[in-house]
Amino acid sequence: MDDDHAAAWRRIGAADSGVSLAAAARACAADLAVDSLGLSLVAAGELRIMGYATDEHARLLEDAQLTAGEGPCTDAYVQRTLVEEADLHQAFERWPAFTHAAAGQRMRSVTALPLATGHLCIGALDLYRAAPGLLTARHKSRAKAYARILALLAFDEHPHLLTAEHRTTQPGPQGFPPSVHLAAGVLAETEQLPPDDALARMRAHAFRHGRSLHQTADHILAHHTLD
Template identity: 60%
Template structure:
């Protein structure tokens, strides 16, 4: 089967599911590839990272963990612009010392991440998580690449501003956080006379230590003007 025939078949599978959206396509991708959950992180303008979709709460926590720690398969796939895979996350503790132990604790044993790219532009990555160790088969990888192309188009259809302007060079890796996270860091910086980067580091450490999403930590700071 050539690439065009494969893409046509994947589009048909998504359409048969009844809803041609980024979230629906991600759900179909996860079911078709028999992975246990999946998540999409979008990189807005090469800097701002946001959750595009998560098939369940576990995937949401794993995507947020990568946002908090700044490491993991999502970031690596985005930076390298290629498929990234760990067949057994027990062997990935040195590679991703903050992400891998959390993923294993969540019951995830293997992951495949693919960048979402169009031409020379890159807008994010999709993570495919499995509770059993082992890599995807080569036919599954080819289908995953096809789904990544489709997810890219659907993400851009709903958020055309994701691509960075061509005159602005992309940084080596995704930087930045959603606006309310920066707002919360600003509150802490002002209250404790900290540099903004130090305030943000405190929020990330607090989130990691308590195992909660960075966005939830930010919401608490916005409501109570403290981490406590």
């Protein structure tokens, strides 16, 4: 075990709440001095769940990436590598929709890392900061250690991630929550649309009206229409 890995485990083990995915995420955010942390888990590229968010800022930014189908979370998951942006005010061409959402949450920089162990990648870790700038080399090394630990704890709390059928990663949004799949099926039936078109219409509607996909899905399930 390298020094960063051991140090990360010590920080997690010191938590009064015991060792858990949430405790490890909180320890990571505190150790790296980031303002918000979001953790998204993806099973087989089809089902996505929120692993953890330190606050409402992180939750909204994770959902914004799902709605837009772009952002550091998606890039880190698809490319299986660390992704970073020192100043989101200068990253419009890279992530036009995500940078708009980040500005709304007053976040200026981000570092994202894949949650992977062995050949399996099950999601991504997003580290958000209100000030521009990059993590130091030391903090990046520590962040990678936390990402490995968080992947293991995610498997422990969500064992279905281990049994999900492997599929080739595709560009675009990675997975959707169960309620979104269900709402897309309802909309597809109501509007006589292919399921993929129903999902695309839901994402466009959510983005246009500044709503989350969860809210859009809940509305469809209650009223069987987008309007």
